[in-house]
Amino acid sequence: MSEEPVKYLLAESEIPTHWVNLLPDLPGDPLPPLHPATLQPAGPDDLTPIFPMGLIMQEVSSDPEIEIPAPVRDVYKLWRPTPLHRALRFERELDTSAHIYYKYEGVSPPGSHKPNTAVAQAYENAQAGIRRLCTETGAGQWGSALAFACSLYGLECEVFMVGSSYDQKPYRRSMMETWGATVHRSPSEITNAGRSNAEHQTGSLGIAISEAVEVAAGRDDTNYSLGSVLNHVCLHQTVIGQEAVAQMEMTGEQPDVVIGCVGGGSNFSGLAFPFVREVLRGGARMRFLAAEPAACPTLTRGVYRYDFGDTAGLTPLMPMFTLGHDFVPPPVHAGGLRYHGDAPMLCGLVRAGVVEPRAYGQNEVFDAAVRFARAEGVIPGPEPAHAIQAVVEEAQAAREAGEERVILLGLSGHGHFDLSAYDAFLAGQLEDPVFSDEDMRAALERLPEAPAIA
Amino acid sequence: MSEEPVKYLLAESEIPTHWVNLLPDLPGDPLPPLHPATLQPAGPDDLTPIFPMGLIMQEVSSDPEIEIPAPVRDVYKLWRPTPLHRALRFERELDTSAHIYYKYEGVSPPGSHKPNTAVAQAYENAQAGIRRLCTETGAGQWGSALAFACSLYGLECEVFMVGSSYDQKPYRRSMMETWGATVHRSPSEITNAGRSNAEHQTGSLGIAISEAVEVAAGRDDTNYSLGSVLNHVCLHQTVIGQEAVAQMEMTGEQPDVVIGCVGGGSNFSGLAFPFVREVLRGGARMRFLAAEPAACPTLTRGVYRYDFGDTAGLTPLMPMFTLGHDFVPPPVHAGGLRYHGDAPMLCGLVRAGVVEPRAYGQNEVFDAAVRFARAEGVIPGPEPAHAIQAVVEEAQAAREAGEERVILLGLSGHGHFDLSAYDAFLAGQLEDPVFSDEDMRAALERLPEAPAIA
Numbered sequence: 056m057s058e059e060p061v062k063y064l065l066a067e068s069e070i071p072t073h074w075v076n077l078l079p080d081l082p083g084d085p086l087p088p089l090h091p092a093t094l095q096p097a098g099p100d101d102l103t104p105i106f107p108m109g110l111i112m113q114e115v116s117s118d119p120e121i122e123i124p125a126p127v128r129d130v131y132k133l134w135r136p137t138p139l140h141r142a143l144r145f146e147r148e149l150d151t152s153a154h155i156y157y158k159y160e161g162v163s164p165p166g167s168h169k170p171n172t173a174v175a176q177a178y179e180n181a182q183a184g185i186r187r188l189c190t191e192t193g194a195g196q197w198g199s200a201l202a203f204a205c206s207l208y209g210l211e212c213e214v215f216m217v218g219s220s221y222d223q224k225p226y227r228r229s230m231m232e233t234w235g236a237t238v239h240r241s242p243s244e245i246t247n248a249g250r251s252n253a254e255h256q257t258g259s260l261g262i263a264i265s266e267a268v269e270v271a272a273g274r275d276d277t278n279y280s281l282g283s284v285l286n287h288v289c290l291h292q293t294v295i296g297q298e299a300v301a302q303m304e305m306t307g308e309q310p311d312v313v314i315g316c317v318g319g320g321s322n323f324s325g326l327a328f329p330f331v332r333e334v335l336r337g338g339a340r341m342r343f344l345a346a347e348p349a350a351c352p353t354l355t356r357g358v359y360r361y362d363f364g365d366t367a368g369l370t371p372l373m374p375m376f377t378l379g380h381d382f383v384p385p386p387v388h389a390g391g392l393r394y395h396g397d398a399p400m401l402c403g404l405v406r407a408g409v410v411e412p413r414a415y416g417q418n419e420v421f422d423a424a425v426r427f428a429r430a431e432g433v434i435p436g437p438e439p440a441h442a443i444q445a446v447v448e449e450a451q452a453a454r455e456a457g458e459e460r461v462i463l464l465g466l467s468g469h470g471h472f473d474l475s476a477y478d479a480f481l482a483g484q485l486e487d488p489v490f491s492d493e494d495m496r497a498a499l500e501r502l503p504e505a506p507a508i509a
Numbered sequence: 510m511s512e513e514p515v516k517y518l519l520a521e522s523e524i525p526t527h528w529v530n531l532l533p534d535l536p537g538d539p540l541p542p543l544h545p546a547t548l549q550p551a552g553p554d555d556l557t558p559i560f561p562m563g564l565i566m567q568e569v570s571s572d573p574e575i576e577i578p579a580p581v582r583d584v585y586k587l588w589r590p591t592p593l594h595r596a597l598r599f600e601r602e603l604d605t606s607a608h609i610y611y612k613y614e615g616v617s618p619p620g621s622h623k624p625n626t627a628v629a630q631a632y633e634n635a636q637a638g639i640r641r642l643c644t645e646t647g648a649g650q651w652g653s654a655l656a657f658a659c660s661l662y663g664l665e666c667e668v669f670m671v672g673s674s675y676d677q678k679p680y681r682r683s684m685m686e687t688w689g690a691t692v693h694r695s696p697s698e699i700t701n702a703g704r705s706n707a708e709h710q711t712g713s714l715g716i717a718i719s720e721a722v723e724v725a726a727g728r729d730d731t732n733y734s735l736g737s738v739l740n741h742v743c744l745h746q747t748v749i750g751q752e753a754v755a756q757m758e759m760t761g762e763q764p765d766v767v768i769g770c771v772g773g774g775s776n777f778s779g780l781a782f783p784f785v786r787e788v789l790r791g792g793a794r795m796r797f798l799a800a801e802p803a804a805c806p807t808l809t810r811g812v813y814r815y816d817f818g819d820t821a822g823l824t825p826l827m828p829m830f831t832l833g834h835d836f837v838p839p840p841v842h843a844g845g846l847r848y849h850g851d852a853p854m855l856c857g858l859v860r861a862g863v864v865e866p867r868a869y870g871q872n873e874v875f876d877a878a879v880r881f882a883r884a885e886g887v888i889p890g891p892e893p894a895h896a897i898q899a900v901v902e903e904a905q906a907a908r909e910a911g912e913e914r915v916i917l918l919g920l921s922g923h924g925h926f927d928l929s930a931y932d933a934f935l936a937g938q939l940e941d942p943v944f945s946d947e948d949m950r951a952a953l954e955r956l957p958e959a960p961a962i963a
Binding site for chain 1: 514515516520521587588594616617660661679683684689879885887926928932935
């Protein structure tokens with residue numbers, strides 16, 4: 056057996072005891088969300104119809120660390136700590152002098168990082184006496200994570216699944232139902248938002264959000280749950296990065312560059328924020344790369360300003376890079392990255408030059424994913440495959456520079472439910488849609504009125 | 510966080526250094542396989558056209574332990590050691606005084622225990638200068654494990670996939686292709702066995718085996734690979750049980766009963782044999798339960814005698830419990846358990862009363878699986894779900910007896926590619942086929958001529 060370990064494992068007792076809240080360390084004053092009707096700063100009370108106070112307090116907290124409730128850590132023990140792998144075989148495949156490590160979140164029962172926040176959200180809602188959670192899901196990763204979390208706390212779970220995904224991905228729906236959730240094809244007949252969009256039978260994330268929010272706002276025993284973007288969601292995901300900090304210490308190396316994919320931003324934030332804090336506090340130097348699809352290039356091509364979080368304009372306006380709240384990205388297979396905006400905290404870091412965004416086309420992304428699968432075994436989800444393509448670029452740059460660059464990759468989930476995409480790639484039938492200048496012009500025309508950001 | 514740990518993890522350095530060969534400890538003299546033409550004992554030379562000598566020597570070895578080659582252990586490090594979980598939430602769900610532990614093999618890239626032997630087989634073939642491995646697959650677990658293993662050693666992999674599964678489970682096929690394998694729908698046009706069975710377009714495991722063996726026997730650079738039944742396959746799987754022995758020591762408890770599912774027997778043998786050896790040597794007392802489908806009840810209803818390993822009668826005859834080599838089990842969803850015979854070593858232990866077999870119907874099995882999934886998160890494959898149903902029975906017996914019975918369950922894989930079966934169960938549309946007396950009479954008429962077993 057070769058001398059070098061392949062995995063770095065932590066004990067259950069080393070599951071983090073606190074979440075890292077980056078808000079107080081961010082450069083500049085935080086920009087508040089704005090109420091959609093008044094355009095005035097939105098406060099905690101504006102959120103109580105759909106969120107429990109426990110989560111609202113986490114959303115607005117300026118404490119640098121927030122304790123993880125013991126029952127949440129107890130559930131994390133079902134799959135956490137997750138392993139950190141040294142990708143020795145992938146390094147050989149890339150013929151690089153770089154050292155590549157990956158933090159693998161695909162070992163959770165739903166197969167991605169999503170349950171880190173789903174469990175925390177289900178717990179806070181159960182504590183608040185809520186009986187049912189409503190949410191939307193596109194490809195199904197988030198819906199299955201929330202279904203799993205609700206099954207553990209005895210909560211009912213109602214998921215509005217985008218119509219086209221409902222038809223194309225029956226296995227993700229079956230997974231949610233196996234955990235006891237009720238799944239509605241969206242647009243549905245049971246909400247006003249659904250009925251008034253009956254002509255859009257393929258559905259959209261925007262319609263599904265509106266349906267879930269409508270149900271949650273209309274029932275006292277029901278709340279809404281969101282799987283990314285918000286501060287408290289990024290907060291919950293920092294268990295990933297904290298474990299990675301401890302595991303990188305075990306390797307005896309420090310990352311030179313941390314790489315993750317970005318849809319709404321919670322996966323990237325979860326891995327990167329504990330490292331970013333070290334950088335912001337002056338204790339370390341490292342680069343951060345955020346990988347996104349060229350078909351939905353929010354961070355690389357979006358404008359930085361206030362916009363709605365949803366298509367229908369029901370949510371508060373948030374300060375972020377946006378392609379326009381009603382932009383419908385082309386149907387790339389990385390369904391988890393098809394979001395018009397990004398987490399405000401992450402956008403602030405991109406704006407400040409701390410995080411560097413890069414956009415990739417579908418075919419180069421799947422080529423990287425297949426090379427990774429054949430070297431390391433794990434078949435990556437289409438979303439983290441974007442980050443793998445960024446690793447390929449960095450590894451090549453390291454070889455050209457003759458450097459022993461240390462790369463830390465966030466592998467946020469497996470691709471067991473995305474194999475039709477691999478099929479299309481291997482058959483040479485994958486398209487490479489790109490966000491165009493025309494798309495950009497159209498998006499700018501649709502942006503809502505809102506105060507400018509200095 | 511509660512005091513009790515949920516997972517027991519070993520370090521990479523604790524991956525076993527040897528496989529456990531139970532052959533020398535088995536009661537009585539071993540019964541040799543018989544040559545299909547002469548009915549005389551088959552020797553190593555009879556196997557060289559399709560197996561490398563390294564594996565043949567493992568097949569017939571009487572050494573109690575066989576060293577694992579360092580490059581095989583190196584690959585095991587990609588996912589081994591696998592975790593042992595305490596199923597605290599499932600215990601509460603069952604309201605039992607039993608302590609339930611499960612050894613989870615679903616963390617391997619193909620999602621089951623199969624790569625434990627696929628990697629060892631690919632390695633020995635690569636060492637012998639073989640360029641290509643051929644095999645058959647039904648539901649796809651074994652084919653994807655061999656595709657994965659071949660990708661790591663630079664071997665070509667050719668898989669004959671049973672026609673009906675090829676059509677119904679395109680994702681398993683995509684998985685194999687992602688790892689670089691070539692997958693043929695069986696019956697194919699490229700073999701005599703395939704062409705002569707062109708009228709059976711849904712295919713069968715028997716036809717697929719014949720196709721793979723035909724290709725392997727006809728090419729010098731190509732061998733055949735089998736995923737269960739044979740001694741060397743059971744041998745390779747004993748990494749599971751050895752790790753479980755070490756992990757049970759960490760818990761401070763000893764299993765009273767060890768439970769696994771049985772198709773060809775390699776999963777059960779891999780978990781149980783290291784514990785069985787302790788029992789046979791007089792160092793421990795424990796029970797062993799082998800769970801199988803009522804639709805294919807080899808161990809509970811089969812006859813113990815010599816029979817072929819395949820439908821076409823090309824393989825040596827082996828001493829085993831059999832339902833008849835051309836019995837075609839009904840299409841239950843546990844595709845990995847649809848085999849007419851069982852590993853000769855395991856059959857000997859059943860015959861000797863060391864292992865107790867139990868058969869279960871599909872609906873009770875899926876009911877147990879859903880209860881497990883909602884408590885522990887993991888959605889089990891339909892095969893290990895049979896073992897979970899045996900756990901449910903044992904846990905109930907423990908409660909009734911007021912005992913703190915310690916149960917060790919082998920959870921051999923996840924059900925990510927079997928969610929259509931969960932769908933059918935949740936919709937109340939799952940059938941409960943049972944092997945009938947009529948089936949038994951028909952099987953007895955079809956058994957080949959062969960010497961009786963004393």
